[in-house]
Amino acid sequence: MSRSAPRPPYPVAVAKVSQKRADALPVERRVGKFVARAESKEAFASFEEELQRQARAALTNPDRLLTIPHLRNSIAARMEDVEPATSDLIDGYILHWIGEGQLARLNTISRAMSAYQSIFWGTLGSVVSGAIATVLQALVEQQSLTLEEAARLLPNSLLFKLQHVEVLFGHLIYLGFASTDVAPGVPIESIRVPYASPRF
């Protein structure tokens, strides 16, 4: 039985460790808002590989749409022996993968009507864009749409949580394609086209 090589220690955020420990780590990268150091280039590479494996586990099977803080916490919880000086680097990698296309995002609004990014695994992109087109088309045809009505139109892969449909509704509101009459702070249970009668 072969034994895999021990993994190199994870990189750490310089600001979160002692100067002595930081000085002992020769390879430096900028990761998000932090300066990070590790023993070697390979340590950064293997750390990213592990993070990506856990990000995939967090976002697929079933498919999930998560906020960046939620995804970061989910990744950290799945890894062993992650100290805060390392977990603080996860945000930077998430932003990096969004830029590189491994992760995709949907700009949407929360129940408090403030904008945020909903993150999902990149390969789900066509499903999400198809779902947005379906919801928008149904909205235009029916002039208003409830969460339950929209859910009946969407593929099961997006329906792990009904909140995913709310994320799609939020996206259309964020872009000004739909309005809603729900008060801030409560679930966005319905949307409508402008000038349509409110549905309560």
Place this chain on the structure above:
Amino acid sequence: MPALASEAVLIGKEGPTLASSLQRGASVLGIVAGKLDFVQLGSVNLIDVRGNRAVWVCTDAGDLILGAESEIATSGGLRTAGDLLALRDGTSIGRMSGEWPSIEAYGGAGEARAGAQVSMLLEQLRATGEMEGASSHVIRVGSLSRDSVKETGSLLVGGQCEMEPGPVGWSWLRKVSGKPSKAPTASAEGVYRALLALWQAGGDEGLFRLPVELMRLRWLSLAVLAELGTPYALDYRPRYWPIEVELSPVTEHQHHASVQIVLPVKTERLVDLEAAASGCYIIANNLVCSA
């Protein structure tokens, strides 16, 4: 010969036009022998690039999606979009750092371009802001105060209008039915105000913003601003992958744009444009490309 996103906006003799609607023999604004002039296109070809990546270059004068081999004019000569992408700092993770040359830009000449058709610019803005409402088309606006509805709102809908306020800063205009009203005459100033009304109000006075997804409105806005000769500056936020684009008026035209972001993007197809004559440049989304 640049391969551009099909939604890229160039300036034809009649006004702004989408790259996808250009045909062989059309003329678009460009640079010939160092002077601003119309460049005749010798060929226009749609290229299916499904599965391949293009490059998205964002500057303070405009942004453009183009093929990796397409050349863009920089202070250091022509550089391919792929070259610009390679200038990103590879040791910077989740950040947008790099040493980029400035990009040659065209933002107009301080006054409306001779030949610019103000009424057509308004019509194009109107069409881009239009969407489905209940039993009629409506126009989405983001920074129109109630005081401006009568003047700028009427200009956008072409007659007396009403406004429904909505969430997250959007409102919608529609023409008042049953009341015949004369459409106000479009002026350069009126078109400028109409353009700004389609953007959302930013946090500071004089600052406007648009979700990055509303690309067609953003790119048309750039061409309209150039046609009107109105100086502006853009800011893409956040840098790692922008969510919104900020627009602010500035006092002077910029001829050298600063690169803010260069990213690989997936795209379905590009439009390859080639000038009929050699040594020409064309202007797309107010950035200068080799033709």
